[in-house]
Amino acid sequence: MSVGVLLISYTGLLEPLGQSQVLAYQENLASERPVHILSFERPIDLADRAKVEAVRRRIRAAGIHWHCLRYHKRPSTLATLWDIGWGAALGIRLARRHGLGIVHARSYVAGIMALLVKKAVGVRFLFDMRGFWVDERVDGGLWPRNGRMYRVAKWFERKLLIDADHVVSLTHAGVTEMAGFDYLQDRAPPMSVIPTCADLARFSPVADSKDEPFTLGYVGSAGTWYLFDAAVAAFGVVRRLRPDARFLIINRDAHAYIRERLDAARVPEDAVELMQASHTEVPAQMRRMHAGVFFIKPVFSKQASAPTKLAEFLGCGIPCLSNTGVGDMAQVLVGDRVGVAVDAMDPAGLESGVSALLDLCGEQDVAERCVASARRHFSLDEGVKRYRTIYEAMASG
Numbered sequence: 001m002s003v004g005v006l007l008i009s010y011t012g013l014l015e016p017l018g019q020s021q022v023l024a025y026q027e028n029l030a031s032e033r034p035v036h037i038l039s040f041e042r043p044i045d046l047a048d049r050a051k052v053e054a055v056r057r058r059i060r061a062a063g064i065h066w067h068c069l070r071y072h073k074r075p076s077t078l079a080t081l082w083d084i085g086w087g088a089a090l091g092i093r094l095a096r097r098h099g100l101g102i103v104h105a106r107s108y109v110a111g112i113m114a115l116l117v118k119k120a121v122g123v124r125f126l127f128d129m130r131g132f133w134v135d136e137r138v139d140g141g142l143w144p145r146n147g148r149m150y151r152v153a154k155w156f157e158r159k160l161l162i163d164a165d166h167v168v169s170l171t172h173a174g175v176t177e178m179a180g181f182d183y184l185q186d187r188a189p190p191m192s193v194i195p196t197c198a199d200l201a202r203f204s205p206v207a208d209s210k211d212e213p214f215t216l217g218y219v220g221s222a223g224t225w226y227l228f229d230a231a232v233a234a235f236g237v238v239r240r241l242r243p244d245a246r247f248l249i250i251n252r253d254a255h256a257y258i259r260e261r262l263d264a265a266r267v268p269e270d271a272v273e274l275m276q277a278s279h280t281e282v283p284a285q286m287r288r289m290h291a292g293v294f295f296i297k298p299v300f301s302k303q304a305s306a307p308t309k310l311a312e313f314l315g316c317g318i319p320c321l322s323n324t325g326v327g328d329m330a331q332v333l334v335g336d337r338v339g340v341a342v343d344a345m346d347p348a349g350l351e352s353g354v355s356a357l358l359d360l361c362g363e364q365d366v367a368e369r370c371v372a373s374a375r376r377h378f379s380l381d382e383g384v385k386r387y388r389t390i391y392e393a394m395a396s397g
Contacts, residue, residue, distance in 0.1 A: 003101035003395035004034035008110040014045035016279040027062040028384040040071040088116040095121045108133040111160045127164035135301035171327035174304030195306040197383035203315030213244035217289030227295040230345040237354040286316045298325025311378030317367030321357045336373040
């Protein structure tokens with residue numbers, strides 16, 4: 001019998017990210033080996049019975065065993081320690097009861113649980129790091145760089161990387177950074193690059209799906225890492241060059257903040273459509289867009305980041321305006337001629353970037369290039385294939 005996998009995710013399967021970046025992969029892998037997923041679900045998602053039942057049906061159809069615990073948010077540190085304790089205890093029990101041989105952790109908090117499972121049961125440990133999370137806390141202004149939390153978390157990062165049997169990074173830039181870590185010299189685990197992939201059967205273009213006027217699209221979070229004011233300023237440049245342009249914004253839970261920033265920039269209310277959309281509804285809304293825009297803080301931690309929305313935009317045939325200094329993103333946009341990556345988000349940089357984006361949107365074959373780029377870099381099928389190879393190598397020792 002194939003060696004079973006316990007995947008621990010601190011992101012809930014009821015969240016859009018959990019469905020696209022956890023469940024979508026495992027649905028394609030569960031037919032080959034037993035898969036158990038331990039996830040932490042937010043109370044607001046658990047209260048939506050229709051959503052819970054829909055996800056349960058999807059999981060059941062794939063033959064996956066789902067074990068969910070409630071996510072605790074406050075007080076922050078104590079809540080996380082509580083979740084780690086319960087998650088590790090349940091993970092150890094599952095690994096022993098079902099004879100699971102691989103524990104696959106998604107990001108750092110789940111990684112600590114997985115490391116405890118490895119120590120207790122002796123399973124092999126796949127650390128799917130999803131970026132430099134500890135440095136993200138500092139770069140995002142959540143922790144001071146010289147504080148105790150940072151030092152403790154960095155100690156755990158070291159343990160996770162040294163004790164992992166395999167490490168997955170979202171970017172080649174992240175692997176390059178880790179190659180310089182002094183404690184990994186001559187003892188680095190095998191590393192693979194698997195970016196945030198998209199189901200390109202769902203995120204795909206539809207012929208003649210776009211109406212005029214020109215629509216600039218924004219999808220996902222606004223704030224912290226995503227520089228929403230810069231996106232609004234870019235739309236202002238678009239609006240000046242295309243006076244009838246529209247701004248379509250899809251966001252889950254920051255509508256008050258978004259409206260505040262739009263009002264501060266004096267964006268006309270009738271030029272904006274702000275909406276929520278479920279994970280299944282997002283592709284249809286993206287197909288209404290002519291171009292996408294998002295800017296991410298170009299800080300150290302983002303060298304290991306790969307935004308999911310890039311794969312989804314390109315899969316739908318939509319060129320993007322973004323910035324340099326974030327993982328492998330600029331190389332994809334510029335190298336494949338599927339977008340524009342600005343070095344600075346000041347007025348001059350945005351003016352130049354928007355002008356180049358509008359020129360790109362006018363090229364007849366740009367949608368085809370975007371789709372080809374998505375298939376080359378972000379295909380879910382390719383991501384599944386790489387995880388399969390890792391599982392097989394770990395199972396064989």
